[in-house]
Amino acid sequence: MPRVRRILVKSSAGSYEVVCGEGVLTRFAAELARLGKFSSVQVATSTRAWAAVGKQVLLGLRGLNPHVHKFNDREAAKNLRSVEAIARSLVRAGADRRAVLIAVGGGVVGDVAGFAAASYLRGIALVQVPTTLVAQTDSAIGGKTGVNLPAGKNLVGAFYPPKLVMVDTAVLKSLPQREFRGGLAEVIKYGVIADAKLFAFLENNFERGLDRDARALEYLITRSAEIKAQVVSKDERESGLREILNFGHTFGHALESVTDYRKYQHGEAVAWGMMAAALYGHEIGVTPASDASRIISLVRRMGKLPEWPQATPRKLIELMGSDKKTRAGKLRFVLAQKVGKAATYEAGDLRKLELVLRMTPRVAETEPVLHE
Numbered sequence: 252m253p254r255v256r257r258i259l260v261k262s263s264a265g266s267y268e269v270v271c272g273e274g275v276l277t278r279f280a281a282e283l284a285r286l287g288k289f290s291s292v293q294v295a296t297s298t299r300a301w302a303a304v305g306k307q308v309l310l311g312l313r314g315l316n317p318h319v320h321k322f323n324d325r326e327a328a329k330n331l332r333s334v335e336a337i338a339r340s341l342v343r344a345g346a347d348r349r350a351v352l353i354a355v356g357g358g359v360v361g362d363v364a365g366f367a368a369a370s371y372l373r374g375i376a377l378v379q380v381p382t383t384l385v386a387q388t389d390s391a392i393g394g395k396t397g398v399n400l401p402a403g404k405n406l407v408g409a410f411y412p413p414k415l416v417m418v419d420t421a422v423l424k425s426l427p428q429r430e431f432r433g434g435l436a437e438v439i440k441y442g443v444i445a446d447a448k449l450f451a452f453l454e455n456n457f458e459r460g461l462d463r464d465a466r467a468l469e470y471l472i473t474r475s476a477e478i479k480a481q482v483v484s485k486d487e488r489e490s491g492l493r494e495i496l497n498f499g500h501t502f503g504h505a506l507e508s509v510t511d512y513r514k515y516q517h518g519e520a521v522a523w524g525m526m527a528a529a530l531y532g533h534e535i536g537v538t539p540a541s542d543a544s545r546i547i548s549l550v551r552r553m554g555k556l557p558e559w560p561q562a563t564p565r566k567l568i569e570l571m572g573s574d575k576k577t578r579a580g581k582l583r584f585v586l587a588q589k590v591g592k593a594a595t596y597e598a599g600d601l602r603k604l605e606l607v608l609r610m611t612p613r614v615a616e617t618e619p620v621l622h623e
Contacts, residue, residue: 279311365396384434433518
């Protein structure tokens with residue numbers, strides 16, 4: 252039997268568990284039975300994700316005869332049309348209010364299928380089966396679902412917690428290296444915002460992580476999931492503390508938006524965003540030089556990222572204006588006070604922000620020299 256770690260997440264709709272371990276999908280039917288009886292089992296996934304893990308999921312759900320609904324999981328297809336397509340497919344499959352919808356895939360699948368579950372018949376049971384490192388450590392936990400609009404990322408959605416999250420680390424063996432490497436950005440983020448020991452582990456064991464060493468992965472994934480669970484249990488609807496989970500994301504979302512969600516894996520955009528946030532934090536006197544340098548140095552160890560877009564700082568700042576943390580037209584950023592601690596700050600002098608947006612592309616080429 253696989254070694255199982257259970258992480259409790261508290262929610263206003265009821266607590267749920269993140270069941271984590273190598274091979275936990277083999278016990279999927281038993282975990283689902285603990286939730287109660289469902290009239291039907293519906294699976295929302297993508298062709299790519301299903302080709303990679305479909306057999307494992309079906310073996311885990313043996314005897315339950317799931318209906319499988321596939322849709323495009325490109326970031327550019329993370330929109331209301333995809334939600335409608337899933338809903339129409341659920342109608343054709345005869346799904347009623349006592350059905351369960353299982354989202355099998357990466358962050359896009361989890362967000363889109365989660366929003367479909369929240370909307371279909373005003374809400375049916377949702378189970379998340381994340382198959383990428385980003386989803387296993389971040390997006391599948393916490394109940395945020397949603398889709399993009401042309402004006403910005405995740406502007407339409409709902410807080411809709413799942414009944415269960417199944418994190419099987421074994422499925423990462425089939426994940427393409429680019430997606431896996433990008434997922435490490437989210438793990439780095441957790442070290443920056445909440446756990447200096449996790450950050451130090453990454454500094455000392457980064458290559459083990461890149462090589463998908465089983466013991467290193469078990470620690471990185473479970474610790475990241477624990478941090479996410481602790482944060483969202485205290486602040487389910489992002490009214491305060493939960494904002495720290497967006498470290499690097501305000502910058503990263505602007506990069507994704509300006510390139511029509513076609514150039515970057517999400518983790519790659521976040522990696523650029525974390526370097527920009529480290530520089531900006533240092534520039535306005537929040538992040539000490541030594542901590543900013545450590546953050547940038549660790550992100551650089553992910554390897555070469557897709558190039559910074561050919562967009563003016565003004566354009567990027569304009570796109571940041573649609574970020575969900577913006578208040579009364581004022582930009583707000585999550586910045587590191589030190590490695591292991593972060594908070595949200597309102598942007599003051601936009602000239603410094605423009606300067607950082609010009610500086611950040613050079614960070615990938617040369618190690619920055621920062622002064623206290």
